[in-house]
Amino acid sequence: MSDLRDRIRDTIETEPVVAFIKGTHEQAYCGNSERAMQALRAVGAGFTTVDVLVDPQIRQELTALSSWPTIPQVFVKGELVGGADIVQELAASGGLEATLQEKLGEEWRRPGEERTVSVTDGPGLRVVPGT
Amino acid sequence: MSGRLEGLLQAAFPEAREVAVVDRTGGGDHFHVTVVDGRFAGLSLVDQHRLVYDALADPLADGTIHELRITTSGEG
Numbered sequence: 001m002s003d004l005r006d007r008i009r010d011t012i013e014t015e016p017v018v019a020f021i022k023g024t025h026e027q028a029y030c031g032n033s034e035r036a037m038q039a040l041r042a043v044g045a046g047f048t049t050v051d052v053l054v055d056p057q058i059r060q061e062l063t064a065l066s067s068w069p070t071i072p073q074v075f076v077k078g079e080l081v082g083g084a085d086i087v088q089e090l091a092a093s094g095g096l097e098a099t100l101q102e103k104l105g106e107e108w109r110r111p112g113e114e115r116t117v118s119v120t121d122g123p124g125l126r127v128v129p130g131t
Numbered sequence: 132m133s134g135r136l137e138g139l140l141q142a143a144f145p146e147a148r149e150v151a152v153v154d155r156t157g158g159g160d161h162f163h164v165t166v167v168d169g170r171f172a173g174l175s176l177v178d179q180h181r182l183v184y185d186a187l188a189d190p191l192a193d194g195t196i197h198e199l200r201i202t203t204s205g206e207g
Binding site for chain 1: 176177180181184188191192198199200201202
């Protein structure tokens with residue numbers, strides 16, 4: 001068991017909607033990651049992303065937790081909802097809104113509220129000594 | 132390469148009404164697979180896709196499949 005896996009698990013369990021993608025909410029580096037975000041945006045959901053490209057270990061630990069072999073992976077309230085194909089299909093059928101509503105109540109309706117968080121000890125978390 | 136994936140899917144879903152593999156780019160590593168099988172009925176999409184991933188575990192693990200799109204249905 002690694003600290004990284006614990007941080008990934010914490011992120012999955014505490015973020016209402018989290019997408020593990022290649023890139024960030026501002027810039028995806030993979031068409032499938034972009035498709036998953038577009039599906040979330042299409043229904044007006046706010047979401048958090050984690051960039052798996054920051055460290056190859058993230059993807060390895062994530063897949064160990066979820067038993068899902070591909071990226072992206074979208075979780076709602078701790079549960080895997082799917083990859084790009086499923087999230088896109090659910091967004092088109094109305095199933096995505098139903099799932100979000102069922103798990104989160106009205107809390108999910110936060111269009112445009114998007115952010116990227118780190119699960120590693122990356123630069124974003126490092127304390128830079130004052131000058 | 133499409134033939135290998137189709138063979139694996141047909142072995143995993145012998146009763147499937149449809150098994151199709153499309154090489155999306157012609158490069159032999161970006162695929163769109165479609166499986167229509169009554170055994171998907173009642174399963175969540177996540178569980179349906181997991182069965183497809185299980186069937187394609189080897190080409191996923193050895194890097195043959197760089198990108199995979201999946202369409203599943205329990206109706207046909």
